[in-house]
Amino acid sequence: MSNVSEEVRVYGYRWAVLLVFGLIFMVGQAMWLTFSLIRAEVTPVLGLAADDQTIVLLTASQPLAFIVLSLPIGILADRKGLIVVAGMGAILQTLFGALRIFLITDFWMILVCQLGLSAGSVMVQDCITYLSVKWFPRNERALATGFSTLFMILGMLLGTTLSLLLWTAPMYGTPGYTVGLAQANVVNILYIYAILAIILTVLFFAVARDKPKHPPDIPEEISEKRPAKTMLKDRNVWIISFGFFVGFSIFIGLTGILETLLPSLGIPVTAGFGNLVFVEVSLLIFGLVGALGLSALSDFVHKRKPFLIVATFVGAIMTYVVGTSTAVGITILAAGVLGFFLVSVMPIALSTLEEFKSVGPQLSGASAGLAFWFGNLGAFLGLLILESLRVGGSYFYSILYLVVTLLIASALVATIPETGKREKS
The missing domain is CATH 1.20.1250.20 (MFS general substrate transporter like domains)
Structure with missing residues (x-):
């Protein structure tokens, strides 16, 4: 030992x-x-x-x-x-x-x-x-x-x-x-x-x-090698992957329709640093803060699941506000809160994936690949779905779709095990 x-x-x-x-x-x-x-x-x-x-x-x-x-x-x-x-x-x-x-x-x-x-x-x-x-x-x-x-x-x-x-x-x-x-x-x-x-x-x-000469943690036993099919049979892996699908649908899809969404709500969009840029920058800047702050806090308290649940639930509320508010100040603020929680959930979700017993360090790249595959599928389909649900100039049903799918993701995440517990030495 x-x-x-x-x-x-x-x-x-x-x-x-x-x-x-x-x-x-x-x-x-x-x-x-x-x-x-x-x-x-x-x-x-x-x-x-x-x-x-x-x-x-x-x-x-x-x-x-x-x-x-x-x-x-x-x-x-x-x-x-x-x-x-x-x-x-x-x-x-x-x-x-x-x-x-x-x-x-x-x-x-x-x-x-x-x-x-x-x-x-x-x-x-x-x-x-x-x-x-x-x-x-x-x-x-x-x-x-x-x-x-x-x-x-x-x-x-x-x-x-x-x-x-x-x-x-x-x-x-x-x-x-x-x-x-x-x-x-x-x-x-x-x-x-x-x-x-x-x-x-x-x-x-x-x-x-x-990689370093010596590992940063006690290495796993060789006997614990996991085939990829074991990972693919784990429902928890698919739940996190679905979360990526929904998250990217919102992050890429919502930003993709902002240029037409804001005018449909009576918020003018002009060239240069106008309302559109302020909303997007708010989303990204606060996302940057959340990605560091909540990730560090998750590591510190050795918890993953509460952060995933809160982030997806709050994200659903803020998505609705961004998609329906007619006041530019509220939209910019809601975009910041949305970015803070929605972006911060990605590194925590990736760590959760790697910590599942069916994944582990040996399949860390494969699990990330699966998550990003679903995420980018969500981004690609998200733009198509949001436009297909538009009625005339209104994106109300498009926003409703995003909110409902994120609430479903939040409910599913509540069923996965906690993976961030401190390992006993």
Whole structure:
């Protein structure tokens, strides 16, 4: 027993590995959302008609990539490790992100690039749980996953706001707008993202290590190896995966319809830093705070289940408020509360998955892959479902759908076992 304890060691270097991993995660998310808030300005540059809605495929690229690749890459992460899988993901992100500079006038080639860099993002994101298990002790794993989520949100903030901040050409529909000026502006933005991605990818390979010499916790016995089919037979795994489906439906679906939802409620949307940006930034900033704060608290009190129940229940209420309020101040506040709880639940849910007896550290990548597969399926279908439930200009039934599914998720989560209990030594 003493020999085992001597081999267990927590390295301070774990934070350096987490940092460089988070940075490549961040830049991948930012590159994916490069065009999200300058969509109208970029559409003519890509060779599309001004009202061509095919442009939305650029944003749908990442959910599509996750639906196809998340499960096999999650299994690959368990077998090949952080450096191989996340490292290859970083290279793909950088390569396809840079290629967009030279293909900017061809929409279909840009879509291929978006799918390529999104495939890289899948490879990075599916390593979140692997990294936390290999480098962090059990009582820090939700926090470590929370830090990864923080970088995801920072990347989304960069992708949705930096392009707008760097846009110096006239906005589409305003005097002085030309395709030539817009093209020059977007190319400059793509250069900035590409240079940043190159620097961070080199930094990742220079600093990151697959795993420490000694594990941070007492290693599991080899006899406890678990086949993937055992995980797939566990109803609790499917409940958490359903939670990801619903959560991503709200996070991606709701933000996807905000541009038309807010005007339908009488809240004006203008170019630049108006109501739309304030609502989205509130959602993301408070999500960032929640991802760190609640994850750390969950680790500290050794509880997972209460956080999952409260987050989904409060999320349902705030989704209804955001989707029905006609007062912009209340909408911004509700978006912040929604982000605080809904985003914070992801790292706690991933830690819960890894702590199920049917999963464990050996299937951490596969379980994350399954969760993200369902999450991105929810994101992809969510946009379609929300639009299909719209009646005229009203999204009331769309919002009701989100609220009901989140309440169902909350009720189901109440039936899973508590996994965060302190292990007896």
